[in-house]
Amino acid sequence: METKPVQSPKGRLCELTYREDTSDLSTIGSTWRLWGGLVDEYGLVGLPDDMTGTAIDIGAHIGSVALALLVDHPRLKVVAVEPLVENCDIIRLNAEHLGVADRLTIHEAGISLSETVPITWNWTETGNDEYWRTNRFIGNVRVGTDGGSETVIMPGITLGSLMPKRGLVPFMKIDCEGCEWVALTDPAIKRIRRIVGEYHGHPGSDGLRDLLDPTHDMSIEPNGACGIFTATVR
Helix, strand or coil: CEEEEEECCCCCEEEEEECCCCCHHHHHHCCCECCCCCCCCCCCCCCCCCCCEEEEEECCCCCHHHHHHHHHCCCEEEEEECCCHHHHHHHHHHHHHHCCHHHEEEECCEECCCCEEEEEEEEEECCCHHHCCCCCECCCCCCCEEEEEEEEEEEEECHHHHCCCCCCECCEEECCCCCHHHHHCCHHHHHECEEEEEEECCCHHHHHHHHHCCCEEEEEEEECCEEEEEEEEC
């Protein structure tokens, strides 16, 4: 484990713990000010400073979005969903260090309509046998050479079960390599003020518009079979 000084999207100085020889720093750098600039993949810097309520982070990975939201919005709570237990451990470690753990709820689960869901994860070989387990990832960012994959069975959870009983959710980030379609077809989606994330595969950008156009204004940046989208409730 190593630590790195960083700045939140809105410029607050912090320090985050990450795992060496993994994609952790790349993930942090897509949200936090790490290498002299801000990529801001999910548009966090433009969110209202006084945002309150409960935000949702689906596909939290190591919590780079969830933690940034908590640091920059001291009156906000966050619910994070992440199926890989080792990633959840990193989220908890950094949340404690940043003093935001009391406003964070973590579900070690995957979005699904079933009670359980198979999660296929990959690992890469880094030349250090101690690291293959901490370099587990879902998605396409890889460090080292391919090491293989494995499927684990995790609890399934629905978007509706994550939502507060009433009112709008101010923000949801979703990047879960395909499970977004289950979440976006949940009737609870109409209660989310702003959604930013990635879509993957079928039904593509046209299907995304069909799901969200009735309730949200859409912006889509397609990139082949996937892309980034933003949806803001009317």
